[in-house]
Amino acid sequence: MANIIYLKIEGKNQGLISSGCGSYDSMGNKWQKGHENEIFVYELNNAAERIDNVAYQPVEIRKPIDKSTPLLLSALNENEYLTCTFIFYRTSENGGMEQYFSIKLTDAKVKNIRMHYPSSITHNEYQPEEFISFTYKNMLCEHLKAGTSAYCIWESQLF
Template sequence: MANIIYLKLTGEKQGLISAGCSTADSIGNKYQSAHEDEIFVYELINQVTRVDNVSLHPVEIRKPVDKSTPLLAQALNDNEKLKCEFLFYRTSLSGGNELYFKVKLSDAVITDLRFFYPNSLTNNEMQPQENVSFKFASIEWEHVVARTSSYILWNNVEY
């Protein structure tokens, strides 16, 4: 089974954008009772490259269309600064979910929103999804269980 990722998202203007995002009203029968105020993330792409210097690239996520969808569009429109905390869970040795990894973005802004509404004839089992790209001032990776971490500043951030 794939690991589970949640996003706690706080906006400078809107406050806790992820509030209520994993409730039944927001995502229907996929709701998560212990994570009501976090966004369920299907996929996360985080790229760091180096040619001459380290290059950070926007973090991209794919998530269900949920309560946060209109708020994310507003944050994009307003160029709102965001704090993102991605929480990664895996199956522990005892069989339950354990928080084992975190990625934190500070002073993030949304640079791209893309919606995917599947063809109801050919992909009837799929639900609407959206991709969100975040540019940020700094990123921190933390392996909670193994107790290692790293931090990088994105020096060329322009808002």
């Protein structure tokens, strides 16, 4: 079963970019009570590999068009430093949702934004969405339930 992922973004200049992103005004009938100041993430992809040295790739997300869309475009335009905290939820043993994993990117920047606006004539079942990729200086991954973590530094990243 897929997990639910939320994202909190704090910008050096803009402050809490994710403020109000999960509200009714931002998301319409898809808003989530208790997550009004977080961005709903449909999908997250990241990669790292080692040949001689570790090579990190940008973190890419897919998310709905929401209140953060113009703010993230501004962050790209202004080359703004961001702190991005991804919070992962899974179904607990008693059927509720539990936070169990997190990824925190520090000194992150928006690298790329791709927007997808499907036509209601040819793709009526799809909603507008965007793909955002982030470069970062540091990444902290934590399994909150199992008590494990890793800290990675993207040393070759030029800021």
